[in-house]
Amino acid sequence: MRVRTLEILILAIVYLGALWLWTLPFQENTLPYGEGDATSHFVVADTQSQTDKPITTLPYYIDVRYGWDNKFRMHTLWYHPPYHMNFALLQILGGHRFLPVFFFNAILCTSMLFTVYFLVRRLFGFMPAILSAILLIFSGRDYMVYLWGQWPERISYALIPLILYCYFIYTESILENKQKPRYLYVLAFLLGVNFYVHPVGLFHTIAAIGLYSVVLLIKERRLMFKWKHAGIAVFIFLVMAAMFPLQTASVGIATVKEKAFEGNFMNLGRLFEWYPDAEQFVGGVPVTYFSYAFNNGTWTIPFLLVGILALALRRKRKDWLMLTWLISFYVMTHLDVIGKGRVHRSMAAEAHILYPLIAIGFTWLVSLIRLKRPLRTYLKVGASIAFIIVAIMINGKVAYSNLHNAYGGISRLTEPQLNVALWLKDNLGEFDKIEDFGTLTISKKRFIQYIGNRHIIKSNFKDDFDIPTHVMLDYSDLAVLQQIPEYRQQIEGMLQIEAQLENMTLQYDKENIKVYKLEAS
Amino acid sequence: MKHLRLALGILIVAAAYVFMILSLPGLRTFLAAMLLFMLPTYLILDRYDFTDGEKLMFSFFIGIGVFSALVYNLSLLIGSIRISMALVFVVLVGLGIYLKLKR
Known part of the structure; x- marks a missing residue:
C-alpha cells in the first residue's frame, strides 16, 4: 500500500471516529436540544423548509425575540441566509425535521479536523497533522459550544486554517516567482463564506493574514501579492458580501457599536492573562469553559511550549504562519482591553491553533532522538501511538462522557x-x-x-x-x-x-x- | 482524479457507517450534502490546476456558502426553495461539465 493511500485511510478512520463521538447526542433520540442559540438556528432553517419560501421579513413568532437583531433594518433576517438555507435544503432532502439540522452541524463542526489536518500536513507532514486532528476530536471548548448550539461560530473558525493554507500557497508562489493567483481567488470565496457563516471567524482570519503579511513584508522586503490578483480577490469578496446587503450592513453597524465587558477596559493586567476572569461570565458560560486543564489537558502544556519554541528557533515562513496565527488569536482574545470584541466567544478558536503547536512540539522532541532507520520509524510510530493513547485516556474519556450524557432525559x-x-x-x-x-x-x-x-x-x-x-x-x-x-x-x-x-x-x-x-x- | 477509486470506496464506507449510526434520514442527509454542496463546485474546480485534496476541500467549503446563496436569491424571485435548489443544481453541474468538456 502506498504511503499516501495509507495516510488518507487513517484520516478517514479518524474522521469517522469523530463523527461517531459527536453524533452521540442524537443517535438514540433525535428530538432537538441545545441552548437559546440552537433554537434560533433551528427555527430559521425550519421555517424555510416548512414553507418552501425564503425568509426576509421575520414571521411573528421569530420576530418577537429576534426582530431587533438586524441592526440595519429591524424585523428582517439578522444572519446571512446561506448558513440556514443549507439546513433547510437538507431537511427537505433528508426527509426529517430535526436530524438533518443536528447531523449537518456535526459534520460542519467536525470539519475542523480536515482543515487543520490539511494545513498542518502541507506545512509539517503527516504525523503532526494527524495528531492535531485526533486531539481536536476531544477539544472541550469545541464540543461544548457545539452542544449549546453556537454552531456558526464553530464553522467560521473551522474555515481559518483552510484560508491560511490558500494564503500561504499563494504568497509562496509569488515569492518564488511562480504565480498561482487561483489560490487567492479561492481564498476570496472562502472569506466570503466565512463572512456568511459568522463574522467573528472572518475577523480572526483577517487578523492572522494581516500579521503574517507584516512579517513577510519585513522578512522578504517585498510585496507578497500582485495588485491585479488582490483587486480581483477583493472584487469577489465584495460581490459575495453585496449579495446580502441587509445582513452585511447589519454586521457593519454591530461591529462599530459593539462593546466588550467594560470591567476590562484599559485593564493592562489582562494582557498577562491567557483567559479572562470566569467570574465575569457567571450565568452565561460555565467555569470549565475557562479552564485549560478541562479543555485541553495539562499534559499538553510542555509540548505546546516546545512547539512554540521549535517554531521560534527555526523561523521559516511556514513557522511564521503558525506563530502569527497564534499571536492573532492572542490579539482577538484580548480586545476587551480596548473595549472591543467578544473575547469569550473568540476563545473557542483556541484549539485550532494550539493543537497543531502541541503536535509539532511532540514530533520535534521525538525527532531529537537520533536513530538509524528503521529504528527511527519505529520510534516515531511508537511515540505517536503513545501520544494517541494518552489523548484518548485523558481528553477522550471526558469528551465521551460529556457527549454521551449531553441533554439526556427531560x-x-x-x-x-x-x-x-x-x-x-x-x-x-x-x-x-x-x-x-x-x-x-x-x-x-x-x-x-x-x-x-x-x-x-x-x-x-x-x-x-x-x-x-x-x-x-x-x-x-x-x-x-x-x-x-x-x-x-x-x-x-x-x-x-x-x-x-x-x-x-x-x-x-x-x-x-x-x-x-x-x-x- | 488520481485517487478516484479510493475516494469512492471511502464515500461508500462512510455512507454505510452513517446509515448504521443514524439510519435512513442520516444517510439521506449525508448524501444530499455531498451532492448539493460538493459535486457542483467540485466539477467547476476540476477545470483548474488544484490537487485532488484541494478540490475536495475547496468545493465543500465554497459549496456551503455559494450554492445556498444562489438558492436563496433565486427562491426570492421564483418563490420556491425546492424548485430553486433543482435549478441551481442543474445549472452548476451543467457549468462544471461544460468547463470540463471545453478544457
Missing part, C-alpha cells in the same frame, strides 16, 4: 412537548400568545414556540404587549422531578393557577400538558 424537548407544539401550530392563530408554566428550561420553551410557530411568553419578561390568549400548564417535566421539594412546590403553584382557570376553555389535555384558552367556556 433536559431536551420530550415527546409530549413536541406533540403539544405540533398541536399549537395546527390549532392556534398566528398572533395568539401562550403563557407557559412548568416547562423546565427557556430553551425548551423556545423549541415549543419555534416548532409550534406560536409565541410563548417568557413569564419573567412579560410587558404590556404580552397579554396571553392561552395558558399552557406543562406538568410533564415536573412529574419526573416531583420527589424534589422545590419542584413539588412548583406543581402545587401550578395547580392553584389551574384552579383559577376552571371557567376557561380547556383545549388540550394530553400526556400531563394542558392548554386553556383564556375565554369563558
Whole structure:
C-alpha cells in the first residue's frame, strides 16, 4: 500500500471516529436540544423548509425575540441566509425535521479536523497533522459550544486554517516567482463564506493574514501579492458580501457599536492573562469553559511550549504562519482591553491553533532522538501511538462522557412537548400568545414556540404587549422531578393557577400538558 | 482524479457507517450534502490546476456558502426553495461539465 493511500485511510478512520463521538447526542433520540442559540438556528432553517419560501421579513413568532437583531433594518433576517438555507435544503432532502439540522452541524463542526489536518500536513507532514486532528476530536471548548448550539461560530473558525493554507500557497508562489493567483481567488470565496457563516471567524482570519503579511513584508522586503490578483480577490469578496446587503450592513453597524465587558477596559493586567476572569461570565458560560486543564489537558502544556519554541528557533515562513496565527488569536482574545470584541466567544478558536503547536512540539522532541532507520520509524510510530493513547485516556474519556450524557432525559424537548407544539401550530392563530408554566428550561420553551410557530411568553419578561390568549400548564417535566421539594412546590403553584382557570376553555389535555384558552367556556 | 477509486470506496464506507449510526434520514442527509454542496463546485474546480485534496476541500467549503446563496436569491424571485435548489443544481453541474468538456 502506498504511503499516501495509507495516510488518507487513517484520516478517514479518524474522521469517522469523530463523527461517531459527536453524533452521540442524537443517535438514540433525535428530538432537538441545545441552548437559546440552537433554537434560533433551528427555527430559521425550519421555517424555510416548512414553507418552501425564503425568509426576509421575520414571521411573528421569530420576530418577537429576534426582530431587533438586524441592526440595519429591524424585523428582517439578522444572519446571512446561506448558513440556514443549507439546513433547510437538507431537511427537505433528508426527509426529517430535526436530524438533518443536528447531523449537518456535526459534520460542519467536525470539519475542523480536515482543515487543520490539511494545513498542518502541507506545512509539517503527516504525523503532526494527524495528531492535531485526533486531539481536536476531544477539544472541550469545541464540543461544548457545539452542544449549546453556537454552531456558526464553530464553522467560521473551522474555515481559518483552510484560508491560511490558500494564503500561504499563494504568497509562496509569488515569492518564488511562480504565480498561482487561483489560490487567492479561492481564498476570496472562502472569506466570503466565512463572512456568511459568522463574522467573528472572518475577523480572526483577517487578523492572522494581516500579521503574517507584516512579517513577510519585513522578512522578504517585498510585496507578497500582485495588485491585479488582490483587486480581483477583493472584487469577489465584495460581490459575495453585496449579495446580502441587509445582513452585511447589519454586521457593519454591530461591529462599530459593539462593546466588550467594560470591567476590562484599559485593564493592562489582562494582557498577562491567557483567559479572562470566569467570574465575569457567571450565568452565561460555565467555569470549565475557562479552564485549560478541562479543555485541553495539562499534559499538553510542555509540548505546546516546545512547539512554540521549535517554531521560534527555526523561523521559516511556514513557522511564521503558525506563530502569527497564534499571536492573532492572542490579539482577538484580548480586545476587551480596548473595549472591543467578544473575547469569550473568540476563545473557542483556541484549539485550532494550539493543537497543531502541541503536535509539532511532540514530533520535534521525538525527532531529537537520533536513530538509524528503521529504528527511527519505529520510534516515531511508537511515540505517536503513545501520544494517541494518552489523548484518548485523558481528553477522550471526558469528551465521551460529556457527549454521551449531553441533554439526556427531560433536559431536551420530550415527546409530549413536541406533540403539544405540533398541536399549537395546527390549532392556534398566528398572533395568539401562550403563557407557559412548568416547562423546565427557556430553551425548551423556545423549541415549543419555534416548532409550534406560536409565541410563548417568557413569564419573567412579560410587558404590556404580552397579554396571553392561552395558558399552557406543562406538568410533564415536573412529574419526573416531583420527589424534589422545590419542584413539588412548583406543581402545587401550578395547580392553584389551574384552579383559577376552571371557567376557561380547556383545549388540550394530553400526556400531563394542558392548554386553556383564556375565554369563558 | 488520481485517487478516484479510493475516494469512492471511502464515500461508500462512510455512507454505510452513517446509515448504521443514524439510519435512513442520516444517510439521506449525508448524501444530499455531498451532492448539493460538493459535486457542483467540485466539477467547476476540476477545470483548474488544484490537487485532488484541494478540490475536495475547496468545493465543500465554497459549496456551503455559494450554492445556498444562489438558492436563496433565486427562491426570492421564483418563490420556491425546492424548485430553486433543482435549478441551481442543474445549472452548476451543467457549468462544471461544460468547463470540463471545453478544457
